[in-house]
Amino acid sequence: MKTSLEYKYFPGLTVYCNQCNLSIHHKNKGNKCKHPINKQVYKAIVRIPNSGYDRKTKILKARDYNEAVKEFIDFKEQVKNPVLYQQSDKKLKPQLLKDGIAMYIDYLQDEGTPHHMKKHLEQSYIKSTITFLKEFVGFIVKKGAKLNTYKLESINDSVVGKYCEFLEKKNGSNYTYNGKVKAMRTFFNYLIDNEDYKLRNVWKKVNLKSEKPTDISISKKDFFDLLSVINSEDAILQTGKTKRNMYRPWLKDLTKLKAFSGRRNAELFAMKWNMIHFEDDVPIYIQSPNIKINKQQNNFDKKDYQYSFVPVGEELLELLNELSLETNKDGSDYIIAPEIENRVTLETYASRYFTFFFKKLKRKYTRQLKHLRQTYITREDLFVNRKISMQHSNYRTTSKHYIDKREIAKEMVKNGFRVFDK
Template sequence: MKILKYKKFTGLHIVCKKCNKLIEVSQEVYKGCSHPIDKQKYKAILKQNGGRKTRDLKALEYDAAIKELLEFKHELSNPIQFVSKPPKADLKPESLKDCIMMFSDWLENVDVPFFEQKVRTKEYIRDTVGYVCKLKAYLEKNGYKTDKATIYQIDKSIVNKYFEELYKKSKSIATYNHNIRALKGFYKFLIVTKGYELINPLQYAKLKNEAPNPINVVDNDFYKIINCLTEENAIQIYKNGVKKNRYRPYIKEAFELIAYSGMRITEAISIKYSDIVLNESGEIDFVMGIDNKYEKAHNFDKSKPQKIVPIPYSPELEDLLNRLDYKNHLGEDRYLIGPDENISRESMAKQLSHSFGFYRNKAGITSPIGLKHLRKSFLTKIETQTGLVESLGYQKTKSVIQNHYLVKSEIARAVKGKGFRLFKADDLNKI
């Protein structure tokens, strides 16, 4: 892998802006990064007063990068001069390539005023920039030189052709919609934040309906999958020959906790023994869950109390907690699922999601259900049996629950089960 010229110099590093990895250690592919040289930047990382100061350098030549790093170091050692330095002119590069790099920096809050900064995950930044780069790849495939072609040349007709082709090739509507959202955000950044005089080619672009008819995991299918969770024949072999062991010792309890709690995958496996709440009689009252999606969107700076979702008691949940020996661990800051596993909850969630698909196929289930559909099953059961799903706070609004989570066929069966009829029996004789 070709990288920018590098010689060891205190504070100087090379970072891949595609995956945020330092790559100057080796000319070979490093830590899984195999992105081309045009994704790389020199970066200054300096220690000061026990802290760490960083800056992405503009230079693409080694000597110029050293000079820029020393200027940055001088600025840090002269705080008065640093503060009083006149603001830099807001540059407006015109090539698509440079605009994408500028957008990537903005997403990472590089040179963004503190009160305008927004916390974003590395995964979100990586995916968003990746979707925008797909447009760049499409243009290059069709003969455009994106390092020279200006952002003003990419008009509505070109973008329209790109999305026509993308829609035909996309395996899912969700992927198509992700591309729409990313490019909408890219053009909004250029026009609103940077003041480019552009016509947004995606201003009226509409998202495709992803799930007009939500599906759930029916009881029998869930039992089949649970009974199929064994270490035998747990190796999944991909077409390229790669093998993955889909069994984990905590997999059964993890699937059950997701099913009995109604929380999202990462939220469910992040529940701890200290989240179990008992009533005055010492029995399980409810379990506290955290709405991580709400937290990321509305409480990223942790300035407000966390949004708690009280997970209601059920006999199935109590049985699971008993098997997890909750009485001997009550109050401990310890995960219910895989407490001793050296793995992040996000990575564990992905692992479990893949395993669910593997064991679903192993159980001979043809329905395209995934681990996330257990949440739809739970919320549908709560609604049909109690009518209180909105009040529990699993979603921000009732419309989200109605449109994306409640399985309408199950609602219809519940209505029938409650003895619904339009007319009294005696009235039928009058018709």
């Protein structure tokens, strides 16, 4: 019994799952769609001539591969014929909500996007956005909407109001409420700004709820108490009938490295021993590629990388020595969990493991792994305290273009920088 539609490589033609909202053709072997074949469709993606990189997409009616190819070719001729395209522009532009969402997800995933225009969004962001869009779709379906006929223009103030009321009754956090509203607002911004839809962004009228500040740091007591409870004893999380071991041998070292370097999770798992810079055989700083900025700027060649320079302060030096700095010096192994090849999986679950063990402290508040970055930056700011420029009226100009951060890192090491006082 077939589990997916037949597919042979044909430029611009993909197999698409309406349930996953993802392309599942051969280019995406990692996406193992488990939904039934009746959820799959053939999808056409065609560039509009003389428009730069604008394109049109269409969910095809054909269920047979050969018929899909014929339908694709007809659609391509329509789009590429300037006269016909002008006459049928409104017809070709997806008007249904489900098709607009499918087009938007392609956009988020850089599907068919020229290299220099790719956004390289985090998979976690794409996944949460898709979840939020699906929740809205589920809401309107429960209210009686028929997806095969429901148009984007049907989303008006009344619909938005009812959806916001629905979200409020769920009693979720303000952060979650805002995230769901922002997802819809950004979706409409895309339709209006990128695809020239003549729509009003009715989501702009929604007042977002107040959120707790993100500038939360972790105290010295919480930090060391947390380290003391990270062990293999009583580390099982039970959710329903599912049990999961939340302990990982590398978690305590990761927590320390996060606290003593302040870098983002992806950068921590990408850190290698040969990134450590020595002077007179003394480790001074870690030259860590700024993954977020490099993605945003499409920097994938090492010669174009932007770096962060992490001073090897007293605490970080102690950690590196514990992890056998002398033995690993100039080596190409990862500092954290070098035996694990899949770094993305490590990054995905690290925060969950951290949160599990912090809950064991039974505080009246919660802390997350990301708060160690705030902790580090707070201490760094207090230690360096450089916010005045003698050369520019705007210190940001000085900081961005003139300050050699390697020299700042050296000075911090020389003056005994620590995140937590002795």
